Amino acid sequence: MNQDQQIMILEDKINRLEKELDKYTKEDKIKDDILIQQSKMAAMGEMIENIAHQYRQPLMEISTLLINIEAKIKLFGSISNDETLEMIDKSNFVLKYLSQTIDDFRNFFTLNKPKEHFAVTEAITTCVNIMKNTLLNENIKLNIIIKENCKIYGVKNEYIQVIINIVSNAKDSIVLNKIQNGQIDIKLYEKNNSCIVEILDNGGGIEINPIEKVFEPFFTYKKQNGTGIGLFMSKLIVEKNMDGVLEVSNQQNGACFKVKILK
Ligand SMILES: Nc1ncnc2c1ncn2[C@@H]1O[C@H](COP(=O)(O)OP(=O)(O)OP(=O)(O)O)[C@@H](O)[C@H]1O
Numbered sequence: 001m002n003q004d005q006q007i008m009i010l011e012d013k014i015n016r017l018e019k020e021l022d023k024y025t026k027e028d029k030i031k032d033d034i035l036i037q038q039s040k041m042a043a044m045g046e047m048i049e050n051i052a053h054q055y056r057q058p059l060m061e062i063s064t065l066l067i068n069i070e071a072k073i074k075l076f077g078s079i080s081n082d083e084t085l086e087m088i089d090k091s092n093f094v095l096k097y098l099s100q101t102i103d104d105f106r107n108f109f110t111l112n113k114p115k116e117h118f119a120v121t122e123a124i125t126t127c128v129n130i131m132k133n134t135l136l137n138e139n140i141k142l143n144i145i146i147k148e149n150c151k152i153y154g155v156k157n158e159y160i161q162v163i164i165n166i167v168s169n170a171k172d173s174i175v176l177n178k179i180q181n182g183q184i185d186i187k188l189y190e191k192n193n194s195c196i197v198e199i200l201d202n203g204g205g206i207e208i209n210p211i212e213k214v215f216e217p218f219f220t221y222k223k224q225n226g227t228g229i230g231l232f233m234s235k236l237i238v239e240k241n242m243d244g245v246l247e248v249s250n251q252q253n254g255a256c257f258k259v260k261i262l263k
């Protein structure tokens, strides 16, 4: 074989290799695209689950308000304008929260979320407004003890979601264990330059060992419709988005959750 022939064969080989490489690169690109698409779908699925989770309590609150109107009309034959307006006001408040929640979840995966300084009492008040009637319906007393009102920095609505999740779990525990004098205490105080919200219930405590398991994703115990998202999401918000700590312990009559955020 002369030199020219050898060169021709080599060129042919290079050509074939180039074509093959091109084919593989294209296939790789398609595989990458599929992977990106799949992870986007997974993130979206997760987001939808979180929204669904966070919608349950406020929807329950609106439903309770409507049931109250219905009961009054059935019982007394009518309802006053003042009472109707009050119910509308309360419903509007909860609806506004629902709308804000959707916006917050849309921002959940982006970096430039609208963070702000806010008073913790404001967040607690919103939480109380969203849970008031549900707790009343279950005969649960809510005590709020404010020692210091501090301001913290973060996405206000995310923080509210955390408090709602914890209070909602406390309510579940009291209902599940059929506690007669159900009681939830929310304490707000400052310690070591941190703003601490403590939520204590008398539902009997957490029966899981080790207790930190409650923060694992999809961990749910003894609940009919539990998803196990609530505390996992709460820990993520407090510790990743707010540089805080979310702790749990069992006290004499029930569980105690502490949300600590550095001031
Ligand atoms: N205050 C509490 N008292 C007793 N057990 C609790 C309390 N809070 C949480 N738990 C336990 O921790 C588990 C996990 O809570 P989490 O909020 O993550 O999920 P869930 O409440 O089961 O489901 P979902 O939030 O979807 O309703 C609960 O199933 C419950 O067993």
Ligand SMILES: [Mg+2]
Residues within 6 Å of the ligand: 165, 168, 169, 230, 231
């Ligand atoms: Mg929960």
